[in-house]
Amino acid sequence: MTIPTPDIAIPARVRALARGSALTPAWENGIGGLTFRTDDDRYIKWGPLDREANMRDEAERMRWAAQWMNVPGVVEQGQDAGHEWLVTTAIAGDSAVAPRWIAEPAVAVRAIGRGLRMLHDTLPVDECPWEWSVPARIENAEARSIRLPDALHEPPPIDRLVVCHGDACAPNVILDAHGDAAGHVDLAALGTGDRWADIAVASMSTVWNYGTGWKDALIEAYGVDPDRERLAYYRDLWNET
Known part of the structure; x- marks a missing residue:
């Protein structure tokens, strides 16, 4: 954007x-x-x-x-x-890529990570009527005539099933005046999937918006250790689809 x-x-x-x-x-x-x-x-x-x-x-x-x-x-x-x-x-606050937060990446990145964990811990999987699973995403891509590499048809096992945002990039997080996550926008792809599908995209988006060196800081703020296999898979799936 x-x-x-x-x-x-x-x-x-x-x-x-x-x-x-x-x-x-x-x-x-x-x-x-x-x-x-x-x-x-x-x-x-x-x-x-x-x-x-x-x-x-x-x-x-x-x-x-x-x-x-x-x-x-x-x-x-x-x-x-x-x-x-x-x-x-409108949600009160500013996008995590507003000029103020671009100038304070350490604050913004950690708020995005904590905000994503809040979303995953809050939205009820059992009540969510939509999927953002790998099979659903592959089916969607193929319906748009996108041919995916064979390796993407073999995802790693699901670590934790959550309601994913579906586009957890930095611009879609709203921060309040104190630098805390106040809400999320752009939920058109929201649905159930492995939490690493969101974590992979959110951490990757730090490079586009804040420069290098912030991927693992976001994951740390989310509260897990980096899972390199799942990160690589879900980043490749995002980029291909």
Whole structure:
């Protein structure tokens, strides 16, 4: 994800959803999706229909997860023939990749690790109706005509089954003013899977956002020793899919 320029063209649908509120560009993803923040503390996500992780799924998962933890509230969700959109309330705080936290990686990285452990310990596996398991992810990839290496069809045994975030990268964690995890966003892929599927991605994302040297600090803050085999497998699966 990148931060779009302030003068980026605002889609007509986004203007309509804003209902007169001022809009500030927040994010642009790799498929042309845009996220804007309104001046009345809402976020508006808009983009092309996504077969991998659509906004209808995200709204459903946020409503479910909100029973146990702090996630954005769903205001409105919809789609047309080519695009989809999602309007949510904002979580108080800032993304873990806001300028303040980029300048304080030791604080941010450890908060992300602790926040991920909180998510895994809080969301009830037995009540989760979705999967983010290896078979489900492989099936999803193949439905999108992605041919995965044979080695990825043989995952390591599950260490601990949890409800995974599904995109546990640093930008999807909100930190409060004290540098503690305040909530999570972008839950379109949330589902049950091995906790290392999330840990692998979260720790790998520290390189993209804070530079080298922080992967194991995140894992330490999560509260486990690095499992190199599972980390390697789930990072490869993420990169391939």
